[in-house]
Amino acid sequence: MLISQILRSDGSLAVVAREGSEAALVKGAASTYALAQEAIASGRPLSAVIAAHGLGEAVDLSRLLDEGRVTLPxxxxxxxxxxxxxxxxxxxxxxxxxxxxxxxxxxxxxxxxxxxxxxxxxxxxxxxxxxxxxxxxxxxxxxxxxxxxxxxxxxxxxxxxxxxxxxxxxxxxxxxxxxxxxxxxxxxxxxxxxxxxxxxxxxxxxxxxxxxxxxxxxxxxxxxxxxxxxxxxxxxxxxxxxxxxxxxxxxxxxxxxxxxxxxxxxxxxxxxxxxxxxxxxxxxxxxxxxxxxxxxxxxxxxxxxxxxxxxxxxxxxxxxxxxxxxxxxx
Structure with missing residues (x-):
């Protein structure tokens, strides 16, 4: 699994998870930092935390990168x-x-x-x-x-x-x-x-x-x-x-x-x-x-x-x- 962070239209962060060519927003994820904190606190792998949150809206990560909306992961x-x-x-x-x-x-x-x-x-x-x-x-x-x-x-x-x-x-x-x-x-x-x-x-x-x-x-x-x-x-x-x-x-x-x-x-x-x-x-x-x-x-x-x-x-x-x-x- 690959994860990244993008900037929403209001400047806030969202987390994207990708398997193969399919990329989608991680539901309820404010940042990679917050997800990693959750993984540590719960004693679960980060991938399991992401799976528990579930995936929402699909995104075109390559297009967002070209638009300058993909930030540091x-x-x-x-x-x-x-x-x-x-x-x-x-x-x-x-x-x-x-x-x-x-x-x-x-x-x-x-x-x-x-x-x-x-x-x-x-x-x-x-x-x-x-x-x-x-x-x-x-x-x-x-x-x-x-x-x-x-x-x-x-x-x-x-x-x-x-x-x-x-x-x-x-x-x-x-x-x-x-x-x-x-x-x-x-x-x-x-x-x-x-x-x-x-x-x-x-x-x-x-x-x-x-x-x-x-x-x-x-x-x-x-x-x-x-x-x-x-x-x-x-x-x-x-x-x-x-x-x-x-x-x-x-x-x-x-x-x-x-x-x-x-x-x-x-x-x-x-x-x-x-x-x-x-x-x-x-x-x-x-x-x-x-x-x-x-x-x-x-x-x-x-x-x-x-x-x-x-x-x-x-x-x-x-x-x-x-x-x-x-x-x-x-």
Missing amino acids: VTHPDPAHLHLTGTGLTHLGSASARDAMHAKLDAAETLTDSMKMFRMGLEGGRPAPGRIGVQPEWFYKGNGHSAVAPGQPLTAPPCAEDGGEEPEVAGTYLIGPDGQPFRIGWALANEFSDHVIEKVNYLWLAHSKLRPASFGPEILLGELPADVQGTSRIRRGGRVIWEKPFLSGEANMSHSYANLEHHHFKYDIFRQPGDLHVHMFGTATLSVADGIRTEAGDVFEIEAAPFGLPLKNPLAFAPKETGPALVKAL
Whole structure:
């Protein structure tokens, strides 16, 4: 089952559930957040809660997406309580890239910190059930104010040197009243980053990740396929200027999802009751690696069959900085 959120004509939210090509409103559902709270409180799977509510009016989700009425598939009433985070150096890439990476690891006398982190994941990122594996690279992107709805622009800030796509799978989570994390489901995400700044010095990675991100349009409930195969592309003026397949899912990763989830939710600050989390799990496919320099007006498109509708966002750049940010003393 896939779920999404749409905007009614009065601006209020409605939840849509979809099986195959049939999409319909979930009766009496004020939001995905409210349905997930109900599932936690009742001890039932989210799909069972939706079934109990029942489905009402059929909707044309593709048309609503074109009209700009499909919003983020889960939101928090207070955007400050939605956390956007991610992990990197978690994906093996294609078979050829994998072989090349292993050759570098075997041949290198000294390794960069990135290569060390990648090797640590290969050696210890998939622990046996009940065991804790090596921790991955981790980064913070922002809160719900940085979450951009499908179809809306991903805007690089005034300090940006670049605006690049990162096609990823994200987990969406709600923290229960006792601090227990519950996974709502899985979504496509564009973990938008600044790869020019990151390349200057790896210690600027934190700066490069403080960018908006988009996810959705739909959330996949239940289990995620082990082998996720999708396509990432960039359109400029309606023409595709770059396109490449991307791989995700545990069959294509050096870490298990359980290990990545542990190393996020092991921190008390990320187990605050009622908070939402959108955690992005990394990628091995970037247009910047092929020499693409993005421009304002480019449109990023990410799609993979299990996730329903594609995630599309145009690129925008905020005006450049004209001076330092000013702080006033009280």
